[in-house]
Amino acid sequence: MAFKDVRQFIEALSKTRDVVHIKQEVDWDLEVGAIGRRAYEKGGPAIFFEKIKDYSDHQIFSGMLGTFRRVAIALGLPPDAAIRDIYAEYETRIEHPIKPKIVEGGPCKENIISEEDVNLYQLPVPYLHEGDGGRYIGTWAFEVTKDPDTGWQNWGMYRFMIHNRRYIVGWPRHSSHLGMILHQKYVPANTPMPMALVIGADPACMATSTVSFGVGANEVDYAGALNLEPIELVRCETSDLLVPASAEIVIEGEILPDRVAPEGPFGEYPGFRTEGIRSGVLCRVKAITFRNSPIFTTIQLGVPRDDSSVVASMTAGVAMKRRLLRHGVPVTDVYAPPEGVTHLVVVGVKQGGRRVVEQVKDVFLSARRVDVNKIIVVDDEDAFNFSEVIHAFATKSHPLRGAIASEVEPGKANALTPCYTAEERRGHKGGLMVFDATWPSEWSRWNQVPVRNSFDVMYPEEVKNRVLMNWKQYGFKD
Ligand SMILES: Cc1cc2nc3c(=O)[nH]c(=O)nc-3n(C[C@H](O)[C@H](O)[C@H](O)COP(=O)(O)O)c2cc1C
Ligand SMILES: [Mn+2]
Incomplete structure (x- = not known):
């Protein structure tokens, strides 16, 4: 069932304890901001301020979609959906x-x-x-x-x-x-x-x-x-x-x-x-x-995660994936982690290599606006799993050849990117760095791509099955 208005949504969040009702009077002058900011930084609930100084008949609702739980609830999914x-x-x-x-x-x-x-x-x-x-x-x-x-x-x-x-x-x-x-x-x-x-x-x-x-x-x-x-x-x-x-x-x-x-x-x-x-x-x-x-x-915009970084993670991530697919790039996933504030995204591809990575770069550079400035391309890893992504970035991206820096066409870069100089921001100038954390396509999977030392990859099926079957018996809980 869809929510018709803010009130129905607050009710739903109340049921799952994803909103806190503040009945005490709060000041619109910085206090609402400070409370909201601290709640985000603690990964806390949305906030319904019921009593605002100087405004007796008004209420403030903050942080509607500030966590993936709240986004899941808004879509009618289980709150803890992945x-x-x-x-x-x-x-x-x-x-x-x-x-x-x-x-x-x-x-x-x-x-x-x-x-x-x-x-x-x-x-x-x-x-x-x-x-x-x-x-x-x-x-x-x-x-x-x-x-x-x-x-x-x-x-x-x-x-x-x-x-x-x-x-x-x-x-x-x-x-x-x-x-x-x-x-x-x-x-x-x-x-x-x-x-x-x-x-x-x-x-x-x-x-x-x-x-x-x-x-x-x-x-x-x-x-x-x-x-x-x-x-x-x-x-x-x-x-x-x-x-x-x-x-x-x-x-x-x-x-x-x-x-x-x-x-x-x-x-x-x-x-x-x-x-x-x-x-x-x-x-x-x-x-x-x-x-x-x-x-x-x-909302109280600031360091992630807040409504902007969480919602944009989903909306921008999906938009980028659709755009890459339209341009024929064999992407499996695009994840824009909230902590990356749409400046950093992870692109998962079926089959890596320099040509595909260049293709990813070109599609991003040809966009009307280039808010992203860092892309990590992975092949065998789950783009949504940051442990796997960092591991691939650390081990598979070549320090001399695995990073491709490009200038963004002036007028298209993000004017709010903190690392850009005032002059760059004014002219919407900037750059894009693509990190290739995929295996070179010319490396044979048979004898050149290093073998991943993991349970899934390294052991014969017979051994894995035996271990899985006996897992609880060994004394593990799960
Ligand atoms: C909380 C929040 C604040 C935003 N503020 C602005 C803004 O002040 N100016 C702007 O150009 N885009 C802003 N954006 C980005 C736009 O909402 C986004 O680019 C959107 O696509 C704009 O709609 P349009 O494509 O129909 O122009 C903001 C996004 C969020 C989530
Ligand atoms: Mn529009």
Whole structure:
């Protein structure tokens, strides 16, 4: 069964003890941030803050999908499902997009505030990390925008902070779909771009808004795919944008084509506050609609694991695998470990060797955006098993020939990668290192590839069977 809203999901997490309810009053000013951050760093549960200082009728939910357990629960899998199985379920479901259902009205319309009554400070927007440029209203929230020519409505998760009572400012990259539509369509025409910021929808909507399904693709169809049923959408009050009917809070506004405002700094997903103040996209808020006793959703980005590193592990890992397969690379698995914050990924291939490794490298370099900067390619190992991957990396990757460094085409590298200089980040310049931890294809398996000293490989079947049969009898428990 799919979760229709944040409330149903919190209920499910309560049953499995994957959420802690904090009834004590907490301060939106850094305390919510610090509590959430510490919970992530201890691998702890999601948090439902029931009492927020200065905001008596509001609650905050933090860390919706901050562990693989929570992702598994969101997909209706057993909470302790293996990461491999969670990836596989996600991969299968997004094969069958389901169109949304448009409905008249819904809980997100229970309260409507418009025009001069809009005051963003009436929402319990937390000041999350010391050093942030402001109170971030869009952290676990997504933006709906529309291509004026085709009608395509895009969902993307991009950070936004409060600029003042009636304005928010954000940083969608130029290469994001919002950035693309804004700069190719609205800015040249000098017309405001309608935008809706959705704060707190069901887990499938939140997860799919972090994924790039391609130009013209509606993320909502994939949210439906994850839920195995259509998402119910309602029309905005001030535009024809469509938002989930059961969303907690919707901020309706328009991005001004001819204005910018300071945005950031922000404690970002690679686990560092890398950047200073940027020139941000400015959005004038025209209306706020929200449910009774709304639940504001947030996350506290930082060192892994948190919602970003966990969800992106699955969504980016699967997207990369599909892309490699489309390009004819014989991949078995792609694992983007949360600790790699999409900077490091492991690619498993059926048959290794230099040619395949070069192919992997070329496919990554030809992408529209190259956020990844290190790839480990393995052949005989389980890409999801980090002990096996480190072992292969240590022993099979040749220090002189096993690493291929390439420059990424300027404009395509990740602007938030901490090891890049300020100048590199500004120009989106960077590199990609591919570590070949596979056996050279010209080495014969018969007499050149070293024999793996493991139980599975080294012993004759007869001996293995005898050992397995007697295992408990020897005195082992399992
Ligand atoms: C928590 C979180 C915050 C993000 N913030 C931004 C952001 O501020 N700007 C941006 O360009 N991408 C950001 N992203 C990445 C986008 O969500 C991702 O690239 C997504 O594919 C965007 O949708 P689009 O492909 O429709 O543009 C963020 C992702 C997550 C998980
Ligand atoms: Mn998109």
